Amino acid sequence: MKVEGTYTLPAPRDKVWAVLNDPGVLARATPGIKTLDPEGVDTYKATIEVGIGPVKGAYDGKVSITDKVPPERMTLKIEGGGRPGTIKATGELRLEEQDGKTVVAYSGDAQVTGLIASVGHRLISGVAKQMVGEFFRALEKELERR
Numbered sequence: 001m002k003v004e005g006t007y008t009l010p011a012p013r014d015k016v017w018a019v020l021n022d023p024g025v026l027a028r029a030t031p032g033i034k035t036l037d038p039e040g041v042d043t044y045k046a047t048i049e050v051g052i053g054p055v056k057g058a059y060d061g062k063v064s065i066t067d068k069v070p071p072e073r074m075t076l077k078i079e080g081g082g083r084p085g086t087i088k089a090t091g092e093l094r095l096e097e098q099d100g101k102t103v104v105a106y107s108g109d110a111q112v113t114g115l116i117a118s119v120g121h122r123l124i125s126g127v128a129k130q131m132v133g134e135f136f137r138a139l140e141k142e143l144e145r146r
Contacts, residue, residue, distance in 0.1 A: 003091075003128050004107040007136040011143045013097035016104070017071035019142050020093065026063070029138035031131040036063060048080050050087065053123045055116045057084030071095055085114015106132065 009016050019025050023044060027036035035047040042065040049058050061080025068074045078089045091108030112124060 002109050006105045009102045013071050013095050013102045016102040025142045031134045052127050057082050084116040
């Protein structure tokens, strides 16, 4: 399943880059992330709770930030497994400053297996788009606090 689009954040690119690289912000802004504990450079142990339709569940996994080119682009990778199945997602973020704001172009791909995929397969795309929107709205709030 693929998602892509753009989102404009009301802050300069350097400030957006700093927020995207703050594990505390990522934990608060990413829907479903319950815990995010450092495990190495740009790698975090995570507990993720996701619900799609009637299936909800917790996943233990990791979140990593790779392919960093400050302050232009990065790749976020999320992997997790739990009773409802597995989640493996990769998302690339490209940041471009325009008139003091930052346009974030994102593209991502996710694979979901197990019960959550079989029961919620028709809903996954809509839920993914909703989660992307929630993530960027939460980032906006984080930027307002700084």
